[in-house]
Amino acid sequence: MDRKEWYLEYEIQINRPGLLGDISSLLGMLSINIISINGVDEGKRGLLLLVKNEEQIVRLESILQTMETIKITKIREPKLRDKLAVRHGRYIQRDADDKKTFRFIRDELGILVDFMAELFKQEGHKLIGIRGMPRVGKTESVVAASVCASKKWLFVSSTLLKQTIRNQLINDEYNANNIFILDGIVSTQRANEKHWQLVREIMRIPAVKVIEHPDIFVQNSEYSLEDFDYIIELRDNPEQEITYEVIQRNNFLNDEGFGGFDY
Incomplete structure (x- = not known):
């Protein structure tokens, strides 16, 4: 046995x-x-x-x-x-009311990467949302976790290096072993219908999908927070409030680009 x-x-x-x-x-x-x-x-x-x-x-x-x-x-x-x-000597903080929400601060990026890497290693469809203010380390953590899990990552929409909005994938990118990364703000406020057709195709792939800014994503799409398997919150410190008021008030998504605002 x-x-x-x-x-x-x-x-x-x-x-x-x-x-x-x-x-x-x-x-x-x-x-x-x-x-x-x-x-x-x-x-x-x-x-x-x-x-x-x-x-x-x-x-x-x-x-x-x-x-x-x-x-x-x-x-x-x-x-x-x-x-x-046991591995890190502390428990990951979990929301008392919403069991699928896990909270991290910037000093815990090592634990966060390890946590996501273990999720990425699991087979099948998994939808993960990650909340956090600009420049807190969201995208970098997702990429690092992909590397730890020995998975290829694909930006479907992103602002990590430059504005990325994809409308199609090439054949070998339709792979259930890939990690598909979307920025909810970019997809909902800058993308066209072809991009959304691609998003729907990706959602049907039995693979891991990571959505940054899931709240904005669900406000402007047919998806809901109930569709997510995990929600990760990343803050600079435990007291930091995650809010989108600054983004909406200043309209960072303008015709000239993102004005250096790293989501």
């Missing part, structure tokens, strides 16, 4: 020397291997485990619940957030 990964997280109740050693010894006696271990929150430790069968986990949980020094907070097959928490 193939071994399976499990995630164990516990909160330290009494922090005494040798506590981790005791737990490691217990895992060894139960023939459970430790893949990795790290602190994942203040006073909490997370472990990725490799087990032969679920009976080992049942026995482990039963023994750990008798220990006064720790309190089990999670024991389950690992989710992506669990793996990244």
